Amino acid sequence: MNYPSIFNDAIGPVMRGASSSHVAAAHRLGALARDYVNGDFHTVIVDYDPSTSLGPTHESQGSDMGLFTGLLGWPVTDERMAASETHLRETGVDVDIRIIPYGATHENTYRLTLRNDEEDLVLYAISLGGGMVEIIEINGIKVSLFGDYFETFIFSDDMSAADGIEADHIIERDGCIQIKSQRPVTVNGDYQVRSMGPVLPIGARKDLQVPFANSEQMIAYNADKNLKLWQLALKYEAARGNISEEDVFEKMREIVRILDKSIADGIQGTSYDDRIYPAQAPLYKSRMGDNQGLNLGLHDDVILAVTALMDVKSSMGVIVAAPTAGSCGTLPGTCLGVANALGLSEDQKVQAMLSAGLIGVFIAYMATFSAEIGGCQAETGSGSGMAAAALVTLFDGSMEQCVDAASLALQNTFGLVCDPVANRVEAPCLGKNVLMAGNALSAANMIMAGFQALIPLDEVIVAMHKVGQSIPCELRCTGKGGLAMTPTGQKLFQKMEGGS
Ligand code: SF4
Numbered sequence: 250m251n252y253p254s255i256f257n258d259a260i261g262p263v264m265r266g267a268s269s270s271h272v273a274a275a276h277r278l279g280a281l282a283r284d285y286v287n288g289d290f291h292t293v294i295v296d297y298d299p300s301t302s303l304g305p306t307h308e309s310q311g312s313d314m315g316l317f318t319g320l321l322g323w324p325v326t327d328e329r330m331a332a333s334e335t336h337l338r339e340t341g342v343d344v345d346i347r348i349i350p351y352g353a354t355h356e357n358t359y360r361l362t363l364r365n366d367e368e369d370l371v372l373y374a375i376s377l378g379g380g381m382v383e384i385i386e387i388n389g390i391k392v393s394l395f396g397d398y399f400e401t402f403i404f405s406d407d408m409s410a411a412d413g414i415e416a417d418h419i420i421e422r423d424g425c426i427q428i429k430s431q432r433p434v435t436v437n438g439d440y441q442v443r444s445m446g447p448v449l450p451i452g453a454r455k456d457l458q459v460p461f462a463n464s465e466q467m468i469a470y471n472a473d474k475n476l477k478l479w480q481l482a483l484k485y486e487a488a489r490g491n492i493s494e495e496d497v498f499e500k501m502r503e504i505v506r507i508l509d510k511s512i513a514d515g516i517q518g519t520s521y522d523d524r525i526y527p528a529q530a531p532l533y534k535s536r537m538g539d540n541q542g543l544n545l546g547l548h549d550d551v552i553l554a555v556t557a558l559m560d561v562k563s564s565m566g567v568i569v570a571a572p573t574a575g576s577c578g579t580l581p582g583t584c585l586g587v588a589n590a591l592g593l594s595e596d597q598k599v600q601a602m603l604s605a606g607l608i609g610v611f612i613a614y615m616a617t618f619s620a621e622i623g624g625c626q627a628e629t630g631s632g633s634g635m636a637a638a639a640l641v642t643l644f645d646g647s648m649e650q651c652v653d654a655a656s657l658a659l660q661n662t663f664g665l666v667c668d669p670v671a672n673r674v675e676a677p678c679l680g681k682n683v684l685m686a687g688n689a690l691s692a693a694n695m696i697m698a699g700f701q702a703l704i705p706l707d708e709v710i711v712a713m714h715k716v717g718q719s720i721p722c723e724l725r726c727t728g729k730g731g732l733a734m735t736p737t738g739q740k741l742f743q744k745m746e747g748g749s
Pocket of ligand 1: 575576620624625626628629666667668669673674675676677678681726
């Protein structure tokens with residue numbers, strides 16, 4: 250069973266760029282492909298099927314940039330990544346990006362060909378949302394890999410080629426043996442062998458067990474323990490990743506520090522040419538200082554922090570996809586905006602983000618963070634549910650209150666469509682992140698006042714997933730509906746594409 254991890258699926262990756270399902274997922278795919286051919290390739294062909302959401306969005310939302318950054322062997326935080334295609338070409342690599350139909354059945358399908366003097370590598374892969382990627386075919390052989398293992402391929406029909414190899418999984422494929430191991434393996438004998446190292450922060454392992462996989466199981470697990478949600482998050486992630494609870498806590502502390510820096514940078518002001526909005530956070534900050542407009546108190550601090558994070562994302566600064574890059578403002582901006590305004594400690598912020606991460610794990614387990622599958626409710630909606638739990642944690646609420654706040658917040662997100670203008674993750678994304686932050690504030694306060702969530706969290710997540718899938722595909726990150734198709738949206742599209 251592939252249980253989600255807080256750091257793989259819900260809070261992270263730390264990255265640059267507008268979209269985790271485009272930039273971060275493509276970066277991981279590029280890194281895996283580079284590894285497979287040992288960095289030896291002179292030609293790259295990237296194929297997008299026009300029937301998929303990547304057809305119209307691969308460039309504007311950063312798939313190409315992420316892919317080329319991974320192929321160059323650079324980290325996904327490399328500040329040169331906007332110019333990665335140029336850098337790749339300057340190393341002598343031929344790059345061809347094609348829009349051609351090839352029968353892709355998933356909205357986020359990549360077909361990537363790397364060529365060197367000896368061989369072609371042809372990969373099919375899908376982006377699963379939040380930076381997660383699955384390679385589903387290698388050179389005509391159906392496989393399944395997520396970048397959470399050392400993967401070794403022995404091209405032989407003779408299973409004895411894997412004799413003596415210690416691995417979690419040794420799988421007979423049609424034409425090769427796929428080996429999944431926690432460490433690199435050595436293959437004896439004269440076989441063609443290819444390998445890829447892991448790209449996810451938390452690895453997988455055989456017979457992986459977690460103490461609970463949904464909120465109902467968690468509540469039962471906690472019946473005789475009376476732990477807070479953040480403590481349960483520590484237990485879950487420690488079991489999931491085979492690491493200590495202290496390591497989990499410190500990993501989240503690193504993320505909180507990155508987020509706090511990004512918020513400060515955004516408030517200071519950001520600049521980047523290829524964006525629709527100019528920097529918005531300094532405007533909001535100065536309005537707060539001037540006492541212009543309504544004084545919303547803590548809500549103002551949250552709007553400012555959410556906007557700062559979205560500004561940083563749009564200027565190719567470093568953000569944390571939490572749960573996705575497009576929704577990078579909702580959860581961190583709400584949680585840290587409140588915590589910083591009230592002068593709460595770093596440990597409290599870490600605890601709150603852990604609680605949010607565990608709610609994210611439940612969503613990833615039963616639904617998706619992919620807007621291509623579930624619309625914006627999958628992104629900012631999920632972030633709102635996670636943020637509501639984080640807020641209750643900041644105010645020392647119970648595990649049950651955290652879960653109920655997440656449930657209530659998620660209930661209000663159903664039907665939220667994804668219709669980014671000009672295929673940029675800016676408008677209406679900024680507004681939706683702010684909207685969902687307000688939803689989290691309200692839900693947390695309502696639950697702490699004694700309101701009832703009524704529908705249990707797990708049922709809400711399952712229902713949310715079903716609603717998401719029933720949103721017309723034009724309104725699921727394809728740029729073919731909603732605000733994207735308004736006359737002004739179309740004009741902006743032309744302008745951003747370099748037209749008049
Ligand atoms: S509308 Fe929502 S889901 Fe779509 S790109 Fe913007 S933030 Fe992401």
